[in-house]
Amino acid sequence: MVNTQTESKSNTSIQIGISACVLGEKVRFDSGSKASKFVTKELAPFFDFVPVCPEVGVGMTVPRPTIRLVSEEQRIALVETKDPTKDHTDKMIDYSNNKVDELTQTELCGYIVCAKSPTCGMERVKVYTKAGASNEGVGLYTDVLMKKMPWLPVEEDGRLNDPVLKENFISRIFSLKDFYDCVGDSPTSGKIVAFHSRYKLTLMAHDPISYKALGQLVAKVADYDNQEFYELYRLKFMQALTNRASxxxxxxxxxxxxxxxxxxxxxxxxxxxxxxxxxxxxxxxxxxxxxxxxxxxxxxxxxxxxxxxxxxxxxxxxxxxxxxx
Structure with a gap:
C-alpha cells in the first residue's frame, strides 16, 4: 500500500513533523519551550505542523528531571541525570517505533527536530561514559525516525539558521510533496517517469552522479513492479537531494x-x-x-x-x- 493521501488533501497542505518545543509548546524539562521564529513566523503559512514530544509521549511530567544518553556495554541507554537507575530506554524505543509507524501512514514530507536533545537530536548528541562525554550520539526517537523513514528530509532547528542548509531542506520538502502529488494513491511507472523528467536539472545541480544513476534506474522501470519501483525511486531521489547544490x-x-x-x-x-x-x-x-x-x-x-x-x-x-x- 502506498502511504499517500493526495486526493483527500489540499494541494497546499504539506505535513511536517516537528519537535513540539521547537513549535513553542512548553513541554521541556523546565516547563519552557525552544520556539523557532523561523518556524513559527516564516514556515507556518506553508506547512501543517505535526508536533511530537517523545518525553511527554512516554508519560514523563512537565517539569521533569533531566535525562541523558549513557553508553553501556550492549546499548545506548536513556537515563535520568541525577539518578541513572531510572532508565527510560525501553519505553522510549517502544514509543518511537509505534509513533514512527503511525507517521508512515500519513503524507509526511519533512521533520524538524530539536538539536542536542537525547531523544530528538539528529547528530552530535552527548553520550556519556565513565571516561567522559562524546558528541557522537543521535537522539533515540530521531534515530528510529531516520532508520524507518530514510527518504524523509530531517533537519535540526539550529541548522536552519544556515541559508544553504535551510534552502536545501525546504527544497527537499517541496520535492517530496510534489512526488506524492504526482504519483497519487495509484503509482505507475509512467507517473514516476514524468516526475523524473521535471527534476532532471535539479538532480544535475545536486548530484551529477545520482542524476546518471537515477536515469539508468528509470530506463529499467519495466524490470520492477509499480510498488517496488515507487519505493526504490523515492529513496534514491530523496537521498540525491540531500547533497547540497554547489x-x-x-x-x-x-x-x-x-x-x-x-x-x-x-x-x-x-x-x-x-x-x-x-x-x-x-x-x-x-x-x-x-x-x-x-x-x-x-x-x-x-x-x-x-x-x-x-x-x-x-x-x-x-x-x-x-x-x-
Whole structure:
C-alpha cells in the first residue's frame, strides 16, 4: 500500500513533523519551550505542523528531571541525570517505533527536530561514559525516525539558521510533496517517469552522479513492479537531494539552460545571460539573479521542457530562500 493521501488533501497542505518545543509548546524539562521564529513566523503559512514530544509521549511530567544518553556495554541507554537507575530506554524505543509507524501512514514530507536533545537530536548528541562525554550520539526517537523513514528530509532547528542548509531542506520538502502529488494513491511507472523528467536539472545541480544513476534506474522501470519501483525511486531521489547544490553545479546547469536559447536570443541577450551566469559563478551575484533573467527570457521565448523544470522554482518565492545562495 502506498502511504499517500493526495486526493483527500489540499494541494497546499504539506505535513511536517516537528519537535513540539521547537513549535513553542512548553513541554521541556523546565516547563519552557525552544520556539523557532523561523518556524513559527516564516514556515507556518506553508506547512501543517505535526508536533511530537517523545518525553511527554512516554508519560514523563512537565517539569521533569533531566535525562541523558549513557553508553553501556550492549546499548545506548536513556537515563535520568541525577539518578541513572531510572532508565527510560525501553519505553522510549517502544514509543518511537509505534509513533514512527503511525507517521508512515500519513503524507509526511519533512521533520524538524530539536538539536542536542537525547531523544530528538539528529547528530552530535552527548553520550556519556565513565571516561567522559562524546558528541557522537543521535537522539533515540530521531534515530528510529531516520532508520524507518530514510527518504524523509530531517533537519535540526539550529541548522536552519544556515541559508544553504535551510534552502536545501525546504527544497527537499517541496520535492517530496510534489512526488506524492504526482504519483497519487495509484503509482505507475509512467507517473514516476514524468516526475523524473521535471527534476532532471535539479538532480544535475545536486548530484551529477545520482542524476546518471537515477536515469539508468528509470530506463529499467519495466524490470520492477509499480510498488517496488515507487519505493526504490523515492529513496534514491530523496537521498540525491540531500547533497547540497554547489555553485559549480548550479553554474553548469545554468550554462546547460543557456543552450536552449541559442536560436532564440539576440546577440546582446546572449551576452547578457552569459555575463550574469559568469558573475554568479564568481560569487558576485546570488542564484536568484540568473534565474530571474532566465524566467524573463522564457516569457519571451517559451520552451515547454525548461518551463517544466522544478530547478527554476523549487519552492514559493515568498520564502526568499535563494537571495543569498
Amino acid at each position: 555553485r559549480k553545479n548550479n553554474s553548469n546547469v545554468l550554462m546547460h539552460i543557456q543552450g536552449y536559447f541559442k536560436k532564440s536570443l539576440s546577440g546582446p541577450e546572449r551576452q547578457e545571460l552569459r555575463a550574469v551566469i559568469d558573475e554568479y559563478r564568481q560569487g558576485l551575484l546570488p542564484l536568484l539573479s540568473p534565474l530571474t533573467l532566465i524566467r524573463h527570457y522564457l516569457s519571451l521565448y517559451p520552451d515547454a521542457y525548461l518551463q517544466s523544470q522544478k530547478f527554476l522554482a523549487p519552492h514559493p518565492q515568498e520564502l526568499r530562500l535563494r537571495y543569498s545562495l
